[in-house]
Each structure stands twice: as C-alpha cells, then as structure tokens.
Amino acid sequence: MTDRTDARTNRDERFSGHESFVCRYGWLRHESFVCRYGWLRKLFDAISSDPTIFADEESAILTLGIGKNMVRSIRFWGEAFSLMEGTPTQGYHPTAFSRCLLNEHTGLDPYLEDRNSLWLLHWKIATNANLAAWNVALQDIQDHQFTRKRFLELVYLRGRRGNKELAESTIKQHTDIFLHTYASMNHHYDAQMLDEVIGSPLQELGLLKRSVTDVKDDIFIFDIGPKRGLTTKTFLYALLDYWEKCSSSSKTLSLKEIMFGRLGPGAVFKLSEFDVLQYLDIVEDITDGYLQFLDSADVRSLHMRRETDPSSLKIRLGFDETRS
Structure with a gap:
C-alpha cells in the first residue's frame, strides 16, 4: 500500500460519521453562477443588517440588487464558504469564521483584498x-x-x-x-x-x-507546487482545522497524513512534499514552540504540546473564530 493510500485510509476511518460528509447542499443550488467579486461582502453586510433577508425572495432581490437566480446563488455560496448559518425562515447569521474575516472593524480582511484570504475561502469550501x-x-x-x-x-x-x-x-x-x-x-x-x-x-x-x-x-x-499568497499562518490554520476535525485528541500528526490525508492541507492546496516541509520547518518559531516538527529517518511528524489544542493555537495565530 502506498503512503498516499495508507494515509487516506487511516484518515477516512477517523472522519467516518463526521458532519463534513453529510450532504447538506443540493447539486444545483449554485444555479449557473460562480461566486462573483463583491458578492461575499454584500452578503455579509446584508445578513448582518437583516438576518431574515432570504425569507422574502422579492425583498432580497431589491436589497441585494441582483436577479432571482443570483439571490439563490449568493445564498448558496454564503453557506458553502461557511460564512453564514441558519435557515431562510428563522434567519441567517454570520458564522464565527466570517466575523473573524469580514467584520469591518476587527476582521482580518473585510474586503477580501489579500490573496491569502482567498486561500482561506478555498479551504473552507473544499x-x-x-x-x-x-x-x-x-x-x-x-x-x-x-x-x-x-x-x-x-x-x-x-x-x-x-x-x-x-x-x-x-x-x-x-x-x-x-x-x-x-x-x-x-x-x-x-x-x-x-x-x-x-x-x-x-x-x-x-x-x-x-x-x-x-x-x-x-x-x-x-498547479502542484508553491502557492503565491498562501502564507505560513494560513497553512497552519488549515492544518490545525484539519487536526481539530479528524484527530483533536491526538498530539501527533504524521507527514503522510498532512500530505495525503483526505481533506488534508497537502491535497486541498495541491502542495508538493517539499512545499509542505518548507512550512513545517518554521512552525516551531511561529507557534512559540507549541508545535514542533520532527524529521528523522524514523520519525516525520508534527507534535503538539500537551497543554494546548488545535483550537487554542488557531487563536494564537490570530484566527479567533469565537469573537463576536
């Protein structure tokens, strides 16, 4: 069995039953539209002002200034990118992730001007x-x-x-x-x-x-290889997000899992082993020693201190998804 297959098999078992595998989105809820420039900012502002905006489609058309099919599409993309949660009748609210990213006063990149933010959105939808x-x-x-x-x-x-x-x-x-x-x-x-x-x-x-x-x-x-705009902090956010979902109680994560695990950063970002190692070589400095990558003939894995966890480390990196 190859490293890639072995890592994916082990990881699939850990992901078994996880909500990520529940089919929550219809095949054509995006209609015929990709997510366009400006839509996500417009959506965030709209649901922040009026959580029930999608309860009345005609009202949503007027508020958002787009056609009926586009209204349905923008709602789909908001859910797919993990920017909002709720239902049309009970109302939608910005997720902790979207507040962390798009809040006009405290967000990391309110107007999505940084390519790094697009990598975060790619990670979320993937x-x-x-x-x-x-x-x-x-x-x-x-x-x-x-x-x-x-x-x-x-x-x-x-x-x-x-x-x-x-x-x-x-x-x-x-x-x-x-x-x-x-x-x-x-x-x-x-x-x-x-x-x-x-x-x-x-x-x-x-x-x-x-x-x-x-x-x-x-x-x-x-494009397999280094990714322009994918910072070490964003790679680490994705890695910790992956770690939190698939094996939050474990204090080690192997290079195989990081590279080839289902829903892992190596596969989602289409990185080579060299690229992943470039990121892992500096995680100890970025996390003040809370993470350490061991690379030897016998061990190639990332280790986390016992007194911390993936969620806490995401906050240390500046991705506080708990703030309002």
Whole structure:
C-alpha cells in the first residue's frame, strides 16, 4: 500500500460519521453562477443588517440588487464558504469564521483584498461544503491533470454512490461551476458562458489551468507546487482545522497524513512534499514552540504540546473564530 493510500485510509476511518460528509447542499443550488467579486461582502453586510433577508425572495432581490437566480446563488455560496448559518425562515447569521474575516472593524480582511484570504475561502469550501465536484477534484483525482470527460464520469460515480440518479445536464453544470470557479478564462468560451463565469475571485489562486484544447477533449492541469499568497499562518490554520476535525485528541500528526490525508492541507492546496516541509520547518518559531516538527529517518511528524489544542493555537495565530 502506498503512503498516499495508507494515509487516506487511516484518515477516512477517523472522519467516518463526521458532519463534513453529510450532504447538506443540493447539486444545483449554485444555479449557473460562480461566486462573483463583491458578492461575499454584500452578503455579509446584508445578513448582518437583516438576518431574515432570504425569507422574502422579492425583498432580497431589491436589497441585494441582483436577479432571482443570483439571490439563490449568493445564498448558496454564503453557506458553502461557511460564512453564514441558519435557515431562510428563522434567519441567517454570520458564522464565527466570517466575523473573524469580514467584520469591518476587527476582521482580518473585510474586503477580501489579500490573496491569502482567498486561500482561506478555498479551504473552507473544499473541507466543509461537501460538494461532489470539489470532493472528486481535490480528493479522488490523483493525477495532476484530467480531462473534462473523466471528471464528468467520476462525479457521476460519486452521485451514484450517494444513491442519486442524476441527469447528464445536472452533472455537467455542477462540474462546469467547479472548473469555472478556478480555471482562467480564454477565447474558447462563447459570450453566454463568459457572462456566467467572469469575476470568480478564486481564479486568482492559479490552482487550475485549462490547457490548449485538443480535438477530442478539454484538459485541466493542477498547479502542484508553491502557492503565491498562501502564507505560513494560513497553512497552519488549515492544518490545525484539519487536526481539530479528524484527530483533536491526538498530539501527533504524521507527514503522510498532512500530505495525503483526505481533506488534508497537502491535497486541498495541491502542495508538493517539499512545499509542505518548507512550512513545517518554521512552525516551531511561529507557534512559540507549541508545535514542533520532527524529521528523522524514523520519525516525520508534527507534535503538539500537551497543554494546548488545535483550537487554542488557531487563536494564537490570530484566527479567533469565537469573537463576536
């Protein structure tokens, strides 16, 4: 069994039954729209002012200044990025994470001007939303490149695994939303599709690129390697978030798990082992010794002091998701 498979098998067992694997979002609740520039700030302000804004769709259209389908889409993206919680009738409220990030006075980046914040949003949607296309692309596909046809096939199989009989058009639209969220635009898209995909902020990450189209199929390529704008603190936040969800009582995390574990930072950020080691080499300094990475012939793992835990360390890093 390979290191990658072994790490994922062990981690899957620990994640068994975790709420992250509960299918909370419909396949097409995003409608035909990727998340656009300005939407998340607009959403945060709207639900902060009026938690029941989505109880009346017509009122939401007027308040947000967008069409009916876009209202449904922006609500979906707010939930998918873990920025709000609640129901249309009982009201939505900003999550602790969104307050930490977007609060106009105390937030880390209220207007999402830093690429580092986009990596945080990528982490949240990849690990919390449980969307089929994201799960397939970031967990199931092992190669650095894939064809559109293969992607469609794998997403279809994941739907079947969940006892869902899905129309081909449903799968295509869902996979297209993922691809258009991350892959850069080019001249092969027609005018209608351009209107649908323009303005996705996560394209700035450069995580996925569309190669020159061959005569048979589109090819998409993941950028495996160092990530521009992904700071050590954000990598550590993701690592601690992962640690908290899958093994909060354990004081050690192996390099294999960090690299290849399902929903782990190595897989979600598409990092090489060298990149991960670059981050881990300085965690002791950044955390004032609360974390220590041991790298020897016998041991390659991250260790946490007994008197702390992942949640406390996230606060020490400046990610206080408990403040109002």
